[in-house]
Structure formats: C-alpha cells, structure tokens
Amino acid sequence: MKHLNKLLVAVLMAMGFSSHAQDSNNPWAISFGVNAVDTRTSAGPEHVNWFQQHFSQPFDVSDNWNILPSLSYLNVSRYVGSGFSVGLMGSVNKIDKFVVFDPTAPGHDSRGMVVENPGDLMYYGIDATIKYSFKELIGSKWFDPSLSVGGGYTFFGDSSFGTVNPGAGLTFWFTDAIGLELATRYKWSFGDREDAAGAPDAPSHFQHTAGIIFQFGGKDTDGDGIYDKDDACPDVAGLKQFNGCPDTDGDGIVDASDACPDVFGLAALNGCPDTDGDGIADKDDACPDVAGLAALNGCPDADGDGIADKDDKCPTEAGPKENQGCPFLDADKDGIADKDDDCPTVAGPASNRGCPEVTTEALEDLKINARAVYFDTGKATFKKGDAQTPQRLDAMKEILKNYPNAKFSIEGHTDSTGSAKINDKLSQERAEAVMNALIERGINPENLSAKGYGSSKPVATNKTAAGRAQNRRTEVVHVGSKYEGKL
Structure with missing residues (x-):
C-alpha cells in the first residue's frame, strides 16, 4: 500500500x-x-x-x-x-x-x-x-x-x-x-x-x-498553447483565433494571407497600409504620401490631363502627353512650343531651339557699329564728347537681343605703337568696356566674352596714320557659327 x-x-x-x-x-x-x-x-x-x-x-x-x-x-x-x-x-x-x-x-x-x-x-x-x-x-x-x-x-x-x-x-x-x-x-x-x-x-x-x-500527452511544438493537432501553423507561435498562426503586425490578418505581414494594414488591401487613403496600397503606390488615381499608380493629376503631376511639366495646366503635359503655346508661331523655345517671342527654326539664326546682315551691322565705338587715346574709356558711341552701343544691343541663345566674343585690337605688353592690356580693357556696356543695356552676360589681341591682328598697315587708325578697333565675333571671324 x-x-x-x-x-x-x-x-x-x-x-x-x-x-x-x-x-x-x-x-x-x-x-x-x-x-x-x-x-x-x-x-x-x-x-x-x-x-x-x-x-x-x-x-x-x-x-x-x-x-x-x-x-x-x-x-x-x-x-x-x-x-x-x-x-x-x-x-x-x-x-x-x-x-x-x-x-x-x-x-x-x-x-x-x-x-x-x-x-x-x-x-x-x-x-x-x-x-x-x-x-x-x-x-x-x-x-x-x-x-x-x-x-x-x-x-x-x-x-x-x-x-x-x-x-x-x-x-x-x-x-x-x-x-x-x-x-x-x-x-x-x-x-x-x-x-x-x-x-x-x-x-x-x-x-x-x-x-x-x-x-x-498533447504536442505543442511552437509552445503557443494550441496543440499541433489543431494548429494550422505548428512550427511557429500564433494566436488561438487564427488556429495557431501568427499575426506579426497585429492587423487582424494572419501572416500567411498578409501581403505586408510586418506593417499594420487594411483587410481590403490584404493587410497593407494606405498612408494617403487613396485605396492603393503603399507598396503599389508611386506617390504613397499624396492621394492619387489608380490609373496613375496612386499619383495625383491636378490638371486632369492624364499625366501624373510628378511627370507633368505643367501640372496646373492641361496639356497633351506629347507636350509633356503642357498646353501647346507658341507665341511666335514658329511651330515650337514655348516651353521648348529658347526664343518664345521671336520665330526661329527647331535646329536652333526656336531662335533665329544669326544672319549675315546682322553680323554686318554689328561690324559697322562695333568699329565706330571710339576710346580716349591710350585709355579704355569711351571718347568724351562723342555722341555716336552710345548710339552705336544701343544699336548693337538691339541686334544681339534678337539672338538670346547665340554666343558672341567682343575682341579688342590696337596699332603697333608702344610696347606689346601695354597694347595687350589696353586691348583687353577696351573689349571688356564694350562687353560691360552691352550687359548694362540688358544683354545676357552668359552670351558674351571679351578678348584683347593687342597689335597681333592688324587689318591695315601700321606705317601710315590711316592704317593705324583702322587697326585701333573693336569687333564682334559670333562664336562657333559659320560666320565666325572678323567683321
């Protein structure tokens, strides 16, 4: 006993x-x-x-x-x-x-x-x-x-x-x-x-x-209190309401059926979150922080032109896709949309991004006006009492503003009188004086450069007074064009 x-x-x-x-x-x-x-x-x-x-x-x-x-x-x-x-x-x-x-x-x-x-x-x-x-x-x-x-x-x-x-x-x-x-x-x-x-x-x-x-005698491999016999996930601890399967993010959707098992989400989106509330799961939403359209992968289209704002160059104005969402505005009627036209108010070919090509006539006018700009002897200041110089500069400005995407070089030249060092310095300063006068008149400084050549590029003999007078000059060169050269 x-x-x-x-x-x-x-x-x-x-x-x-x-x-x-x-x-x-x-x-x-x-x-x-x-x-x-x-x-x-x-x-x-x-x-x-x-x-x-x-x-x-x-x-x-x-x-x-x-x-x-x-x-x-x-x-x-x-x-x-x-x-x-x-x-x-x-x-x-x-x-x-x-x-x-x-x-x-x-x-x-x-x-x-x-x-x-x-x-x-x-x-x-x-x-x-x-x-x-x-x-x-x-x-x-x-x-x-x-x-x-x-x-x-x-x-x-x-x-x-x-x-x-x-x-x-x-x-x-x-x-x-x-x-x-x-x-x-x-x-x-x-x-x-x-x-x-x-x-x-x-x-x-x-x-x-x-x-x-x-x-x-019951077996509970994962120790979740649900026996293997009734546990749909016997190797991983889970919840009784899910027959022993886990719900890691606690959103009420079992991990096996949850497309986003580590992030709390919505049942309607298979357990994935929708931060912007547009009905598109964040994982499938190209714009998850702002409500958008399903047709545009969750991105908005403010102007309703079918192009997502993030891809629309004119998000507040409706425009066709081929125009990147912008309306087809062409103020100068040259067939190039204003958004792609470097010269939207002046007609020009597509080969020059809507800007007019620099013509021979324009370059000739620039030559005449540039050579008629006079300086004080031995200085880089415009000649006192010369009423023509400001007029010449204004005329050059009117020509250059028609070519907003063209690059021009202002070149200064002297005769051979004096030392080369002094002439090089003087020609550089005179070229810069002309360039600055044009910039002050509204020409884009990115389109202008200045270079002094001293007496190295004469256009006439330096043995006569008339020849030396011709050599003392400023010139405008269209950089990189077929008209490049001295005018």
Missing part, C-alpha cells in the same frame, strides 16, 4: 505541470482516488425482488459500503476519438461488510439486510473499460457525463472471477486538464457461485470511485 501511495503522489506532481488541453489534444488521462465496494447486490434468495436487491438503500454508506481509507484505485486511459476512450483500472479494498438483501432471512436487520464480517477479506480488481463522454456532444467545457462498459477480473479473498462492468460517471473539469471524477460500475460476476457453506463465492457488486483526473 505504501508503494501505491508513493506512485500516486509522484503522478500527481508530474500532472501538476500539464498544460491546458482537451481530450482530442491531450489523449492520455490518469485518475486516482478512493473506491467503495457494495456487495448488497450479491445473489440472494429467489423470492427476493431483483429491483429491491439492487437499488434498495444504495447510498447507505456507513452500513453497506466498504471503503479503504487510502488512495485505492489507479486508472489510465487513452482518448481514441469521437468521445470514446479506453482505459485500464487497478483497485484494492478490504471487505469487512458483506451485505446480502434478504428480508426473510433469520437475523436480518430492520432494512432487510443480512450483514456479515468476513474478517477483513482483501479485494483486488483489474478492469478494462470503454467509455463514451457526452462533453463534446453537449458542448460543455466543465460538465462531463459519461457511460461505460467493460470487463475485468476480481480477486475476492481466496476466490477469483470475471465480471462484466456496465457503468456511468460524471466529471467536473476545473480546467481543461484537471477535474473531479465520480463513477460507478455494476460488476456482474459470471455464475454468482457459492462456497460449500452456501455463502456467495463470486458475488456481483457495485464499485464506486471518486478521485482526481488529469489529462496530458
């Missing part, structure tokens, strides 16, 4: 670590507690009513039941599905009340019972059972009625015999894994034999049990 008690204590400690489960998840169960044997149903006289024999005063515990004041049974069972389980139980008891119901027998008590003490007769039983639980059928989590049937072998003092055991039970589950189990079995013996003295040698009897039951 000591060994049985130690075994039960060890089992109790082990079961204390079992996790929550249901029968289908935790297929194994072990129960233990106390049992009571009631022999009142053993064979009596033929004239005794069978119903009275079996059911009169069934709960007269103190007078009828044999209870061993110790843990006296151990049952191990396995769930096999659909509410059924199979089990094996071992029990031990001590019979000091052998009761027979016979109201006609001499010595019966007021209940009609004949009670004998067989002298602490030892009782051992081993029984196999098939049990059906109604818990799944009625949908209860704590109330668990059951029916059972089985068979076993009983050792009753010096005799032993087989029994057929119909029974019923009721379990109250404190948790999914721990409960209080109450059960009763009618152990009907084969033959109801009697010994030589006429006493029952193989008595049928009731055996009642009350004990604690534990369920265990």
